[in-house]
Amino acid sequence: DARVTQTPRHKVTEMGQEVTMRCQPILGHNTVFWYRQTMMQGLELLAYFRNRAPLDDSGMPKDRFSAEMPDATLATLKIQPSEPRDSAVYFCASGAPGGETQYFGPGTRLLVL
Amino acid sequence: QQQVKQSPQSLIVQKGGISIINCAYENTAFDYFPWYQQFPGKGPALLIAIRPDVSEKKEGRFTISFNKSAKQFSLHIMDSQPGDSATYFCAARDNYGQNFVFGPGTRLSVLP
Numbered sequence: 555d556a557r558v559t560q561t562p563r564h565k566v567t568e569m570g571q572e573v574t575m576r577c578q579p580i581l582g583h584n585t586v587f588w589y590r591q592t593m594m595q596g597l598e599l600l601a602y603f604r605n606r607a608p609l610d611d612s613g614m615p616k617d618r619f620s621a622e623m624p625d626a627t628l629a630t631l632k633i634q635p636s637e638p639r640d641s642a643v644y645f646c647a648s649g650a651p652g653g654e655t656q657y658f659g660p661g662t663r664l665l666v667l
Numbered sequence: 668q669q670q671v672k673q674s675p676q677s678l679i680v681q682k683g684g685i686s687i688i689n690c691a692y693e694n695t696a697f698d699y700f701p702w703y704q705q706f707p708g709k710g711p712a713l714l715i716a717i718r719p720d721v722s723e724k725k726e727g728r729f730t731i732s733f734n735k736s737a738k739q740f741s742l743h744i745m746d747s748q749p750g751d752s753a754t755y756f757c758a759a760r761d762n763y764g765q766n767f768v769f770g771p772g773t774r775l776s777v778l779p
Binding site for chain 1: 709716765768770772
């Protein structure tokens with residue numbers, strides 16, 4: 555069945571290193587969302603795209619985070635340089651054209667030491 | 668104004684009981700209100716959703732009640748089962764920006 559895939563599933567890195575998370579939306583979906591989940595802040599929207607164009611990235615720290623969609627089958631979220639406070643689970647979700655449901659991937663669990 | 672408030676933070680219910688989770692919002696531009704269920708180690712998954720033009724929606728044991736004038740909506744889980752133990756998030760979609768705002772979540776534990 556169609557699913558959103560995310561890689562890697564787990565990432566442990568040291569402070570200052572670059573982290574790249576990848577998401578493959580469900581084929582045919584044209585909206586992609588990036589969320590960060592922590593115990594303290596819950597689910598925070600970082601950025602979202604429609605038809606590969608960024609519509610809102612106001613939730614993302616611009617100095618170190620960047621999100622892109624090189625093509626319709628790949629979305630990336632980069633953190634450079636990473637900091638311990640970036641430790642969280644990062645979810646990607648996609649949605650169909652005209653649809654309202656977001657389909658979440660399994661998440662990338664990031665730990666920055 | 669973009670915030671969605673959710674309560675309680677955690678809930679313990681006996682098997683067969685009714686679980687009730689409440690959410691409230693301020694932004695009148697919200698036009699779609701989904702509930703998501705998340706099991707440990709998994710991503711959230713859509714459970715049930717409602718639009719503000721109806722006051723109630725039922726799907727199996729799950730019911731959303733919506734009060735537009737009070738800007739409140741709630742999830743009722745009838746005959747709660749241990750398998751319902753999960754974290755539940757209410758959310759709201761902004762009609763203008765089309766982005767979603769999530770509540771902080773409610774951790775539900777259903778005791779056998």
